[in-house]
Amino acid sequence: MARLTATGGAADAATATRLRQRRGWYFYGWASHVFPTIVVTVFMGRYLTSLAENAVGKTGRVSVFGIPVAPGSLFPYVVSFATVLLLVAMPVVGAIADRTGAKREILLGFGWLGAASCVAMFAVRGANWRLGAALFVLAFVGYSCATVVNYALLIEVADTADRDRVSSFGWALAYIGGGLLLAADFVLSLFLHDKALLARISLCSAGLWWALFNIKPWQLLRGLPKAPSAPAAAEPVLLAGFRQLRRTIAELRRYRLTLAFLIAFLVYNDGIQTVTTVAAQYGDKELQLEDTVLLSAILLVQFVAFGGAIWLGRLAGRFGAKRVVLGSLVVWLLLVLAAYFVRAGVAWQFYLLAMGIAVVLGGSQALSRAMFSRLIPRGYEAEYFGFYEISDSGTSWLGPLIFGLAYQLSGSYRSALVSLVAFFVLGFVLLLRVPLRTAISQAGNLAPERV
Numbered sequence: 001m002a003r004l005t006a007t008g009g010a011a012d013a014a015t016a017t018r019l020r021q022r023r024g025w026y027f028y029g030w031a032s033h034v035f036p037t038i039v040v041t042v043f044m045g046r047y048l049t050s051l052a053e054n055a056v057g058k059t060g061r062v063s064v065f066g067i068p069v070a071p072g073s074l075f076p077y078v079v080s081f082a083t084v085l086l087l088v089a090m091p092v093v094g095a096i097a098d099r100t101g102a103k104r105e106i107l108l109g110f111g112w113l114g115a116a117s118c119v120a121m122f123a124v125r126g127a128n129w130r131l132g133a134a135l136f137v138l139a140f141v142g143y144s145c146a147t148v149v150n151y152a153l154l155i156e157v158a159d160t161a162d163r164d165r166v167s168s169f170g171w172a173l174a175y176i177g178g179g180l181l182l183a184a185d186f187v188l189s190l191f192l193h194d195k196a197l198l199a200r201i202s203l204c205s206a207g208l209w210w211a212l213f214n215i216k217p218w219q220l221l222r223g224l225p226k227a228p229s230a231p232a233a234a235e236p237v238l239l240a241g242f243r244q245l246r247r248t249i250a251e252l253r254r255y256r257l258t259l260a261f262l263i264a265f266l267v268y269n270d271g272i273q274t275v276t277t278v279a280a281q282y283g284d285k286e287l288q289l290e291d292t293v294l295l296s297a298i299l300l301v302q303f304v305a306f307g308g309a310i311w312l313g314r315l316a317g318r319f320g321a322k323r324v325v326l327g328s329l330v331v332w333l334l335l336v337l338a339a340y341f342v343r344a345g346v347a348w349q350f351y352l353l354a355m356g357i358a359v360v361l362g363g364s365q366a367l368s369r370a371m372f373s374r375l376i377p378r379g380y381e382a383e384y385f386g387f388y389e390i391s392d393s394g395t396s397w398l399g400p401l402i403f404g405l406a407y408q409l410s411g412s413y414r415s416a417l418v419s420l421v422a423f424f425v426l427g428f429v430l431l432l433r434v435p436l437r438t439a440i441s442q443a444g445n446l447a448p449e450r451v
Contacts, residue, residue: 017223022157022166026222028150029170031213032111032179034206035143036276037178039118039136039187042298045075045321047124047199048132053413055127063130070305072285073408076400078133082140083194083400092385093145097152098379104221107149111214114142119234122200139207142396148389152382154373161448163370164321168313171366172306189249191199195291195302237338252387257439258375262387264434265368268329270418272364274399275357277334278417282339283350293347297354303352304358312363320450321367322436326428328364331356333424340414374440374447384394 052062052071061068070078097106117139160165161418185202192198252259280298283289316324335356342349369388376384399420406416440447 018157020220021153021224024217025150025153025157026170026173027213027220028111028217029144029174031210031217032114032143032146032150033174033178034128034209035114035118035139035179035408037175037298037302038182038202038206039121039139040079042182042185042280042295043199043202043278044132044136045278046284047196047203048078048129048136049281049285051132055129058174070408072281072413073404074129074133075281075406076274076278076407078136080398080401080404082144085137085241086141086144089141090145090148090389091383091386094148094383096150097149097382101224103149103153103216103224103382107153107221108147108214108218110142110146110149112142112211114139115207115211115214117142118210119204120195121207122204124203125196125200126383132298144389148386149382151369151373151389153221153224153386154162154366154369155376155381160374160446163373164316164367167370167373168309168316168363168366171362171369172274172313175302175305175309175362177209177213179299179306181205182295182299182302186292186299189291189295198291236411255375255377255439255443257434257442258384258432261372261375261434261436261439264427264430265388267423267430268332269365269368270399271336271423271427272332272361274331274420274423276416277400278363278403278413279354279357282413282417284303285393287342287344287346287350289345289347289350293350297306297347297351300351301354301358301361304355305362308359309362309366312360312367315363316367316370317450320435321371322451323432324430325364325367325371328360329428329431331360331426332364333421333428335360336421336424338418340418352437371436371451373451374445375443376445377443378445 014168023106049071052074053060056062056071058071061070062074063069064074064077093110098107117135121132121135121139124135125216132331143284153162154167154170185198185205188201189198192201283294283297312328314325338356339357372385372388384451402419403416406419407413410416436451437447440451
């Protein structure tokens with residue numbers, strides 16, 4: 001009886017620890033989602049474009065490493081450049097996190113780096129697009145490397161049967177966090193008519209929000225399990241990370257279905273992230289909508305996306321995550337085509353488009369994250385999510401590059417947006433071909449009742 005009581009007490013303590021860590025995981029999403037919402041989607045694209053236009057005019061060209069770039073193409077190119085830097089950095093960060101077990105420290109260290117870079121954006125003004133681009137790249141790297149570890153922690157805070165629900169709820173809660181600060185920016189926009197100052201204050205406040213709310217996960221995420229692959233002998237961490245990365249790349253060939261899913265995700269999520277990244281720029285430059293319309297529409301997205309993520313999570317419990325994501329990709333394709341026909345200056349059409357995006361946005365990403373978490377061999381979670389996050393870090397490099405090239409060649413944001421249709425079509429076909437249950441089994445994991 002004493003042994004049973006001790007065992008039961010240990011089990012209760014382990015459950016309480018996992019629930020505490022899950023709350024910390026939720027809090028990090030709440031804290032950091034202001035970056036993709038406020039910095040990437042709302043302000044940075046338009047503000048960086050305006051800085052470049054201040055320097056050379058709307059029809060001029062800024063020089064980026066000696067290459068002439070149209071102001072309207074600058075932001076997508078900067079995003080592409082930052083993502084290329086992360087092609088190696090994120091898997092290495094993941095390898096180090098798996099090898100050392102210091103996931104909390106790596107997560108929040110990079111989180112505070114990204115937050116500090118956003119706070120420093122208050123100093124960007126006039127025609128200083130170079131400083132703005134450099135700070136954005138630094139913030140992007142901090143956010144992305146932190147997100148590698150954050151995604152990997154889903155495996156620690158939720159069993160395989162719960163991951164669709166936990167991932168969807170975490171994503172939904174993150175939208176509320178980003179939405180509350182965006183609501184404050186919207187109120188500020190009603191009284192502050194200086195667009196540049198509004199952007200600087202909003203970018204800075206996003207960094208402050210992110211930094212302050214990081215304190216809570218620092219407290220709640222203590223006691224995370226150490227990696228079983230952690231080295232016994234001392235070795236330079238960075239060197240060990242590169243060595244582990246090389247081994248994992250070689251080993252990934254054994255998990256061909258995991259690789260097939262990853263490729264499908266990289267394609268369709270590239271389209272999703274590019275649409276969300278350029279949405280405000282499209283509404284501002286092509287549709288000529290006022291700041292109040294853009295802010296209120298993106299604010300609407302945050303709260304509708306909360307319900308959309310919960311709803312798609314429940315649908316996944318009934319039909320399986322793969323079917324729900326495939327359905328969402330069809331909706332994404334229709335939305336991109338519909339965006340081409342939105343008339344300039346017609347706010348209600350932009351609002352309707354934003355609501356459609358909101359319904360499928362969080363759920364398609366949250367369920368993709370949960371699906372991938374089941375395809376990873378145990379002990380390599382952060383490292384594998386490093387490859388995953390190459391696309392999910394706010395966007396991948398190919399989508400913005402194609403968008404930027406299409407705009408530079410055509411001079412039309414509408415034509416540039418339609419160029420993204422291929423990502424959803426190809427991503428749908430590639431995901432459809434992945435036998436998910438077999439892939440889960442090959443990775444050595446248990447599949448839920450519905451996949």
